[in-house]
Structures are given as structure tokens and as C-alpha cells.
Amino acid sequence: MKDITVAELFAGVGGFRIGLEKASTCFRTIWANQWEPGKKVQYAFDCYDKHFGPSLTNSNEDIAIAKKDCPAVDLLVGGFPCQDYSVAHSGGAKGIEGKKGVLWWYINDIISERKPDYVLLENVDRLLKSPAKQRGRDFAIILRCLYDQGYYAEWRVINAAEYGYPQRRRRIFIFAARKTTKWYSAVIKSADESVRSVMYKTGFFADQFKVRGNDIVHEFDLKTKADGNDYIDLVDISNNFKAEFENTGLMLNGRVYTSTTTPYPHKQKTLADIVESDGVDDKYFLGDNLAKWEYMKGAKKIERTAANGHSYTFSEGPIAFPDPLDRPSRTMLTSESSTNRSTHIIADPKTGKFRFLTPVECERLNGFPDNWTDTGMPEKFRYFCMGNALVVPLITRMGKQLLKITKEK
Numbered sequence: 001m002k003d004i005t006v007a008e009l010f011a012g013v014g015g016f017r018i019g020l021e022k023a024s025t026c027f028r029t030i031w032a033n034q035w036e037p038g039k040k041v042q043y044a045f046d047c048y049d050k051h052f053g054p055s056l057t058n059s060n061e062d063i064a065i066a067k068k069d070c071p072a073v074d075l076l077v078g079g080f081p082c083q084d085y086s087v088a089h090s091g092g093a094k095g096i097e098g099k100k101g102v103l104w105w106y107i108n109d110i111i112s113e114r115k116p117d118y119v120l121l122e123n124v125d126r127l128l129k130s131p132a133k134q135r136g137r138d139f140a141i142i143l144r145c146l147y148d149q150g151y152y153a154e155w156r157v158i159n160a161a162e163y164g165y166p167q168r169r170r171r172i173f174i175f176a177a178r179k180t181t182k183w184y185s186a187v188i189k190s191a192d193e194s195v196r197s198v199m200y201k202t203g204f205f206a207d208q209f210k211v212r213g214n215d216i217v218h219e220f221d222l223k224t225k226a227d228g229n230d231y232i233d234l235v236d237i238s239n240n241f242k243a244e245f246e247n248t249g250l251m252l253n254g255r256v257y258t259s260t261t262t263p264y265p266h267k268q269k270t271l272a273d274i275v276e277s278d279g280v281d282d283k284y285f286l287g288d289n290l291a292k293w294e295y296m297k298g299a300k301k302i303e304r305t306a307a308n309g310h311s312y313t314f315s316e317g318p319i320a321f322p323d324p325l326d327r328p329s330r331t332m333l334t335s336e337s338s339t340n341r342s343t344h345i346i347a348d349p350k351t352g353k354f355r356f357l358t359p360v361e362c363e364r365l366n367g368f369p370d371n372w373t374d375t376g377m378p379e380k381f382r383y384f385c386m387g388n389a390l391v392v393p394l395i396t397r398m399g400k401q402l403l404k405i406t407k408e409k
């Protein structure tokens, strides 16, 4: 089979690449970019380069500069942050400008310049509802950009635990294909019969991530406003768009179809399935700090005074302490190694004593090979990199689907 060339943006320690290469040797990543803003030592890049390089095609520069070096590829992938995607007019009525440093615009520039057949992106699920005061605006801007560039798109919010992986990590995945691909024609044909069936049976995510659909499908347009007038441009969308995006949907020809879906029940993997049963170093145990952790994890109500003198009650609910071993873990954050209430604390299966997760256990929660980040970086960064990373086997499933749809090419 013909190779599928890939460019990996915001590559971190390579979650997309590992996942795709596991799906098939056909995936050939010919360019990757990773740069941690403001950091002299680039631990994630060094890890990536150690595994996949050293290579001149691994770029360690701000994507704002490096975007010009991204070659033409079949597939563009990347996990990028949820930011403010609003746009405004600049330099006369025709110019449109997003906020500086917003990474979506660099992805958009690369798509426009290199026109990959397929795009696969990852973000936090909050993207669908952002910003709070104009829900859906940011996602509508992304979809409208893709439409303007000649793509259809599908999205799905996927909680890894619901597909048999040991972490409750919920992320949105966005897949887009160019109108010139055979797959696009197949989707159009299927949607002519039923858009529901694209979401539940025939679309990009449907086969690998089987779901039960709900009969309610909301429809709205990215071309025409509710009052019947066309959106003049992206600024008009940015200022006036407001709609609810559900956890599943597609954008075809500027029209959005969205619905709530539920995965079929899977056998769950739990923390117990991935934790070390023996030989954990003493340094991972809590020692005398138990009371401090109990307080941090507990429910509280604290009277506080704001800077303006206004007093208010700060309250937070409890977090399970220790984290139950018979369930998938909570989402791992970049702060995993710090003294923070979201840091996981487990009862060690051998001794029953409370301890942190080890870096290897964190890698397992994301489906990375053991010791993937043991490439010379301080441990604190190994946790940080896993807090940033994605659940690799989800990408392997998507890679299998990509192989299927590109086969006829």
C-alpha cells in the first residue's frame, strides 16, 4: 500500500505518531514540530527527537515561524489548546485578524498553504462550549475556516475510559477531509440518504467508536444566520454566532448537524490494571504528609475577602482519597507531580500505604510504552508531558479507519 505522509504539529512526546505507527507502517511522519514556549531546555522535543530522530525534519521552533517549513502531506495531525478564536477587522474592511499567539491560526495557515487531504485534531471538550458568554463561537470559527478551505468535518467527544482504557480522559477529536477525496464523495452520498447514518454508522468515527444515537439532531448553518441573511465573513460569525454543539456532529457544505451519542458499554480497564504491584521506590510514598493531603482532598467552605473588600465563601467538594483502584483514573493534568488536590494518590497494592503514581504508571494511563519519557528529563517533566499527551490507542483506532478510507486512493 502507498505511504500516507504525515505532519505532526504540537507534537509533544509523539502521541499521534506512536498511535499511527501502531496502526500501520504506511504512516510516514515526514515533519514534526514541537516547541515549549519560554523554556530554554526543550524536554518534550528532546524526547521526541531521541525516539524519532535525530532528524532535520523534527522542528523545535515556534510554529508561528516554523509553519513555512511544513511540507505538503496527506495527513496533518495535532493536539492544540482551547484559546480565544475571536476575530476582528484590521487594516481596512477586508483584513481579518485573530488574536496573537492563538495556535489555531497557524494550523489554518498550514491547511491553506499545503492543502492536506485529511486533518485530524485534538482539543479539550470545553472547545464545544467556548467562550462561556457566547457558547459555540470558537468551534463555529474552526468549522467555518475548514468550510472556507474546501473541507467537510466530523467531530466526536471521546472519553477513553468508555472505550476500555484506564483513564477518564475526555477530549474532542476533529476529522476533516478535502472535497477532492473519494472519502468526501462517499460521505456526501451517505448523507444524502441520512445524516444520522453518517454520525452513527458510516462516518469517520462511527466504525471504531461505536455509539447509540439519540433521535434528536440539531441543524444550523455556518453560511446563513437564523434571520435568513448570510454571514458576511468570519468576523460576522465571531460577533454573532451562538449555538449548541453536542458531543457528535458533522459539518457538510457549511451546514452543521449535531446530536448526543452514547458509547455501547465496554469492559472497563481500571487503575488496578496498570499500577505496579511491587518494587515501587520509597520516594513515591507520602510518609508523614497524610493530614495535609486529607485536607487538600476534602470538602471545604472558607470565608474569603476579595481585593475589593467583598467577602465570599469559597467552597469545593471532596475528591476520592485515595483514588479507587477498581475504577479508571481521573484525568491526568500537567500538574500531576505537584502538591495539588488533583494529583492522584493511591493505596499501594502491595503495602496498602499511600503513594503517588510513578511516571511509568502515568505513561500506561495514556497507553504510551513504559519509560517512553525516560530520556533524560527531570521526573517532574515526565509527569508534565503525560498531562499534555493524548491516549495513544485512540489514535491507533483512528489510524485504522484512515487506512480504510485511503485504500481506494
Ligand SMILES: C[S@@+](CC[C@H](N)C(=O)[O-])C[C@H]1O[C@@H](n2cnc3c(N)ncnc32)[C@H](O)[C@@H]1O
Residues within 6 Å of the ligand: 010, 011, 012, 013, 014, 015, 016, 033, 034, 035, 036, 037, 044, 061, 062, 063, 064, 078, 079, 080, 081, 385, 388, 389, 390
Ligand atoms: C496538548 S500538547 C500536545 C501533546 C501531544 N499530542 C503528545 O501526545 O505528547 C500541545 C503541545 O504544543 C506545544 N506548543 C505550545 N505552543 C507552541 C508553539 N507556539 N509552537 C509549537 N509548539 C507549541 C506544547 O509545548 C505542547 O507540547
